[in-house]
Amino acid sequence: MEKKKILVLGAGRSATALLQYLEETSTKLPWFITVSDKNLDMARQKIQKFNHTEAVFVDFQAEPHLLANYDVVISLLPPAMHLQVAQLCLQYGKSLITASYNNTQMNCLDAEAKRKNCLIMMECGLDPGLDHITALNAIENIKSKNGKIISFKSYCGGLVAPESDNNAWGYKISWNPRNVVLAGQGGITSFLNNGTIRYLPYHKLFDKTTEIQIPQLGLLEGYANRDSLSYKDIYQLPDCHTFVRGTLRKKHFCKAWNFLVYHGLTDDSYYIENLQKYSLKSFTELFFDKQTVQNTNNIEVIKRIEELDLFSTEKLPYEKATPAMILQYIIEKKWIMQPTDLDMIVMYHEMEYEIDNIKKTEKLVLTKNGDAQNTAMASTVGLPLGIVTKLFLTNKIQKSGVHIPIYSDLNKEILIELKKNKIEMINL
């Protein structure tokens, strides 16, 4: 039996658990994995002891014909690259699996993908990915009891594990730090609240949070995220008067972050020049001064902003940069995951439904802590990707075209495999 060849594009933070899963599966199935990254040393390091995986740089943009050598492509590249990756995959009749959001442009490739019998499977990571898979499973359970779901709220966050939580923000960086700074800037946020559609502009986003209490984790807060509305139809919840998807943070994070947003420190739209003359203090004072912080009269905001040392005399290591780039530099130092630090993923679904005119609430939570080998973020992004790849290569996904993981039979298989890896939701 000929070996199936898998190409993994990108060997960054999210790749470790995926590569490990693929390597382990290769001891049972005839697979060979190629991981490609411009940073070849990093890629090599991640597969040091692997027997079925090689690290090479596959320059598919310069030499797209190289894609012809593989049976399936898994891409961890930045989301903006995925349209091109998908187009090249289709050119060579190859299927593609990613953890990125699907979009209108990608959907335009659906007909071509079907014609060429290729699968483009988007949203197969944590959020989006695991959120759909677990939510749809819970929705199906309620519907099977003739429950009518009238409210759906779902929040997910990559946080720091309680034992490593030692800064005021309750936050450390377990994924792409640039995305931490730019969170919420990717497009308008919309959701359904008590029958009314609401739009939240970016500068309001972190000011409008919902408190969420999860046993053992204390108080969290959620802020709405992207276009929730489009998922109401996908989840087939016509009776919902409230439908929101969002992001979880520790309580008080958002108000303090909103201070930075309001004053323009997350702005990535223009460059400030001559930064070699600037200290961190003089940079910050382009936007606000110490008195501005005190004037918030909010101790929770004040202590978090003060912890960032924004008024230090440290010089900036840039000649020119956007405010967002400088804020990233600051938080990368302040919110660094130390080698012994562990991260934590929390996913939370809350559904209100009616059975025989009796109103009930179901609350589900998934928590996953990182371990010495993998961050929780890498595990919860990488395992769904790996499992979908396995289901695809073992012909358990009989689909072509552009999809996201919203199919009951497929999701059940994924959930079984995830449970083996100690990733599952529990009822609160």
Next chain:
Amino acid sequence: MEKKKILVLGAGRSATALLQYLEETSTKLPWFITVSDKNLDMARQKIQKFNHTEAVFVDFQAEPHLLANYDVVISLLPPAMHLQVAQLCLQYGKSLITASYNNTQMNCLDAEAKRKNCLIMMECGLDPGLDHITALNAIENIKSKNGKIISFKSYCGGLVAPESDNNAWGYKISWNPRNVVLAGQGGITSFLNNGTIRYLPYHKLFDKTTEIQIPQLGLLEGYANRDSLSYKDIYQLPDCHTFVRGTLRKKHFCKAWNFLVYHGLTDDSYYIENLQKYSLKSFTELFFDKQTVQNTNNIEVIKRIEELDLFSTEKLPYEKATPAMILQYIIEKKWIMQPTDLDMIVMYHEMEYEIDNIKKTEKLVLTKNGDAQNTAMASTVGLPLGIVTKLFLTNKIQKSGVHIPIYSDLNKEILIELKKNKIEMINL
């Protein structure tokens, strides 16, 4: 003597006074004017009784060689088109005069313009334009007395004349209504305040205003506008610890406008679909409800927002539109200039300076009301453009390359001609 041929691109709101000035001048100088607009009827209407002007549509994008027929081009087209207009002008060795802001890309054409002995004169309207011309003249006067200027503030606004001022906002639309809605969104705002550079993100802009009292006009307020800082060097004011350029509105306008900005009604970055199902009320409630307005606890904000009738049951005339497009539709109706309404231009410069260690303040104001023939906006944009054109065609501008009107001798000539047209600054 051969006639000089002038091409005016665009016959919109700002063109009337310019065309009139050019036509009048043509009775004394051997000029022939061509005004070009896709809306040829509008162009023809504006030159009905003119003897030295024709209206035709010169499709210079499809047939750039047509530019070869003219001696100079004046463009009133949207600013985004001016780079292309300038490139085509240079291709045919023609000079260009516009009222739009200069920018880095345009400056890149400087060498080519010099090589071809062409002038690209930017910022020759009201603001930018007349503001530079009048401010630099005032600065020169102070410097000639050995005054050291330590603070420079300049504000300009297109307002409604007091006799036509009958809405709560004190505002009617005398120029491109789309630009009224998008004001402040063109890039980061920066200025110098007491020795400290400040950056103001868009959502803070209308919240940080300065009160300005002008006799007969009552209380106005100014908000900072664009990148003031770049003009500090251009104006040669190294000793200024405060340098700001901004926009004038009637008192309380900005706080109420900021309410709309904060809630996202000026957002032009995404479309809302299926608007045929929406009333104005249901559109507004995507962002805020009546209670949100009351919760501001600010009577000045409340009465202005209420006057916009945002909760009416009127249907929207769009299938899809951005929030900004819908807000434009609303204010175009509410803030329309009636045929008998007059507009008003107010320009204000305030300079602090030291002579022999004595601190002095100079305040200058220019007000210009519209009349039956021309809005004040059209006069104050069009006349500087026309006068610069005249100076160019009579060889009084001996420059080539990319410029803005910052030259003492040239500005003096412009000011003399403007004074003949009753446009001049007076000391307060």
